[in-house]
Amino acid sequence: MALVPSQVLRVAILLSYCSILCNYKAIEMPSHQTYGGSWKFLTFIDLVIQAVFFGICVLTDLSSLLTRGSGNQEQERQLKKLISLRDWMLAVLAFPVGIFVVTVFWIIYAYDREMIYPKLLDNFIPGWLNHGMHTTVLPFILIEMRTSHHQYPSRSSGLAAICTFSVGYILWVCWVHHVTGMWVYPFLEHIGPGARIIFFGSTTILMNFLYLLGEVLNNYIWDTQKSNYLIFSLSLTNVKLK
Numbered sequence: 001m002a003l004v005p006s007q008v009l010r011v012a013i014l015l016s017y018c019s020i021l022c023n024y025k026a027i028e029m030p031s032h033q034t035y036g037g038s039w040k041f042l043t044f045i046d047l048v049i050q051a052v053f054f055g056i057c058v059l060t061d062l063s064s065l066l067t068r069g070s071g072n073q074e075q076e077r078q079l080k081k082l083i084s085l086r087d088w089m090l091a092v093l094a095f096p097v098g099i100f101v102v103t104v105f106w107i108i109y110a111y112d113r114e115m116i117y118p119k120l121l122d123n124f125i126p127g128w129l130n131h132g133m134h135t136t137v138l139p140f141i142l143i144e145m146r147t148s149h150h151q152y153p154s155r156s157s158g159l160a161a162i163c164t165f166s167v168g169y170i171l172w173v174c175w176v177h178h179v180t181g182m183w184v185y186p187f188l189e190h191i192g193p194g195a196r197i198i199f200f201g202s203t204t205i206l207m208n209f210l211y212l213l214g215e216v217l218n219n220y221i222w223d224t225q226k227s228n229y230l231i232f233s234l235s236l237t238n239v240k241l242k
Contacts, residue, residue, distance in 0.1 A: 006147040010057045013140050017051040020132040029124045036176045040184045042169060043133050046101045050137060053094040056086045057144065087150040092161040095145070095214035096207050098137040104203070105134045108187065115187035145214075149222045152215045162211045166204040 024047070025038065038044040060082045067075045108116040117130070152158060177183050188196060 007058075007061045009143060009147065010054055010061060013143070014051065014054040014058055016132070016136070016140075017047060017054060020129065021047055021051060023129055024125075024133065027124050029121075035180050036172075036184075040173070040176050042097070043101055043105070045169070046097050046137065047133060049089075049093045049097055050140070053086070053089045054140075054144075056082065056089060057148075060086050084151070088153055090141075090144065090150050091152045091158055091211070091214060091218075093165065095141055096162055096210035097165070098141045099210050099213075100203075100207055102134060102138045104206075112187075115190070116185060118186065145218055146221060150218055152218060155212075155215070158211055158215070159208055162207050163204060166207045170200045170204070 024044065031041075032038055060079070063075075063079050063082055067079050105116060113119065153161075173184050173188075177188075183189050188199075191199065
């Protein structure tokens, strides 16, 4: 019975991300017509990551329901592969990239919104869509961590994967600047080369920290639940013995 609410939540979250992506792509902004299109923005990449991740979650739930009680070993093997992919994607991409986007965006926005999200964008992007891209990612991913246990990969492989993603995106941003002569994010125009190197290095370190935070949080949530379940079971046993 506990699976039903989580399945419904995942479907609802997936549909919300599909709606956000469709509405975002429908907006005719000058930046969408330039080199790299929407794919030069980490926010858009993160939305795609979240949508794909929750799509895999929904597919895993459906496969689990269809496989349960069938006794088909091949279906069970395929289900295990799906679960492994789901867990890897949450650990390496969905959690660290999602939390990074929310945290960094709102910190810079609070300091000076013109550096990350100029007021001009309010003419194109409604407030609800901005929060859909930069706020709801946080509660959605925390809901997923709370409702399902995820097996993290080995720490070395997980950190290597998130470092690869971080460096890959930094190189992509630099390439866009090389081609167009403009930085993807306005604040990069106002800092020197040395400061940019420090910023890019700091973002990579932050991504690694968020990966470790996700691992710790996942273990804390589910170790606590196991402990509470064990205490509850022992209490029931004592009551029966009395």
